[in-house]
Amino acid sequence: MVPAKSPTIKLNNGVEMPVLGVGSFALPTIQAADDIAFALQNGYRLVDTATNYGNEKEVGEGIKRSGVKRSELFVTTKLWIEDFGYDNAIKGFENSLKLLGLDYIDLYILHWPVPTDFDKTVQAYKALEKLYVDKKIRAIGVSNFTIEHLENLMKQTSVVPAINQVELHPYLIQKDLRGFHKNHGIVTECWGPIGGELTNSASNPTAPIRLLQDYTIVKLAEKYKKVTAQIVLRWHVQNGMIAIPKSQHYERLLYNIDIFDFELTADDMAAIDNLNKNLHGGPLPNLFDVAAFKKIIAGRKTKIQA
Numbered sequence: 001m002v003p004a005k006s007p008t009i010k011l012n013n014g015v016e017m018p019v020l021g022v023g024s025f026a027l028p029t030i031q032a033a034d035d036i037a038f039a040l041q042n043g044y045r046l047v048d049t050a051t052n053y054g055n056e057k058e059v060g061e062g063i064k065r066s067g068v069k070r071s072e073l074f075v076t077t078k079l080w081i082e083d084f085g086y087d088n089a090i091k092g093f094e095n096s097l098k099l100l101g102l103d104y105i106d107l108y109i110l111h112w113p114v115p116t117d118f119d120k121t122v123q124a125y126k127a128l129e130k131l132y133v134d135k136k137i138r139a140i141g142v143s144n145f146t147i148e149h150l151e152n153l154m155k156q157t158s159v160v161p162a163i164n165q166v167e168l169h170p171y172l173i174q175k176d177l178r179g180f181h182k183n184h185g186i187v188t189e190c191w192g193p194i195g196g197e198l199t200n201s202a203s204n205p206t207a208p209i210r211l212l213q214d215y216t217i218v219k220l221a222e223k224y225k226k227v228t229a230q231i232v233l234r235w236h237v238q239n240g241m242i243a244i245p246k247s248q249h250y251e252r253l254l255y256n257i258d259i260f261d262f263e264l265t266a267d268d269m270a271a272i273d274n275l276n277k278n279l280h281g282g283p284l285p286n287l288f289d290v291a292a293f294k295k296i297i298a299g300r301k302t303k304i305q306a
């Protein structure tokens with residue numbers, strides 16, 4: 001078995017989490033088990049999935065097929081907003097556990113805040129606190145929370161989230177949010193780390209902007225003799241963040257984790273910071289709820305069919 005390729009970072013409860021993992025959003029179910037097994041057999045140890053991706057069963061199958069010991073793995077899944085509220089959250093968790101074929105989850109995350117009914121978000125978080133006390137999850141996380149959401153949540157609950165998983169890449173560097181995380185011992189985990197919806201996403205074929213074709217990134221890739229995705233992923237980990245790029249191409253999976261043998265200079269890190277455009281590829285957290293989500297999905301289907 002190939003040894004773990006990613007270093008780890010210590011979360012605020014002492015649990016160690018790899019800084020580079022594999023994502024699974026929009027990973028077709030027919031391919032998910034093979035993709036995840038391949039990633040784990042090639043040095044990945046962190047897997048990110050979610051109830052809403054509809055592939056927990058296949059991701060679980062990939063984990064089993066990989067042959068990597070459970071104790072070496074770090075598995076994250078997320079509670080979908082339609083399962084918010086205390087009792088529903090416990091049921092949602094049990095369902096994920098069953099689909100994944102596991103008996104605990106390393107990091108369990110609230111997928112989005114529901115700002116229009118924040119009390120339900122808080123109740124779901126309290127259920128995660130109970131799962132944490134019962135040792136069914138090793139750490140609690142949130143996702144897509146703004147500073148305001150975090151402050152509001154932390155006022156009403158006892159466990160400070162270990163992680164906030166947010167859209168973050170060189171076109172959206174989220175400086176203020178990262179500062180808040182640092183002050184409260186919350187690790188920043190980045191989704192869409194290489195551009196996600198702004199990159200090659202099949203769900204957004206007309207995306208006008210290609211982070212991986214940005215002139216600065218292309219020039220840095222030439223300088224370091226790396227591919228563009230490796231430059232961007234290296235920028236994430238050198239910033240003390242966790243990144244979970246997804247790919248359904250084996251060659252790209254291998255590139256994406258092969259970023260621990262070089263270091264970007266301070267000037268090159270700053271040049272990447274300067275690409276920031278505050279550009280969101282995904283939805284805005286303050287405007288998110290079930291209805292908004294369904295509208296986004298319907299819009300994407302129309303676009304793909306067009």
Ligand SMILES: NC(=O)c1ccc[n+]([C@@H]2O[C@H](COP(=O)([O-])OP(=O)(O)OC[C@H]3O[C@@H](n4cnc5c(N)ncnc54)[C@H](OP(=O)(O)O)[C@@H]3O)[C@@H](O)[C@H]2O)c1
Binds near residue numbers: 202
């Ligand atoms: N918490 C949340 O709300 C949330 C939201 C979105 C995503 N996520 C999580 O974060 C993970 C990553 O985000 P993401 O999948 O949206 O975006 P991403 O990882 O930044 O980008 C994925 C896109 O980049 C392409 N790609 C991957 N490696 C590449 C490489 N080396 N060179 C060129 N293109 C490459 C992929 O295409 P191919 O697959 O065709 O290679 C795919 O189209 C997700 O998979 C999911 O687990 C969380």
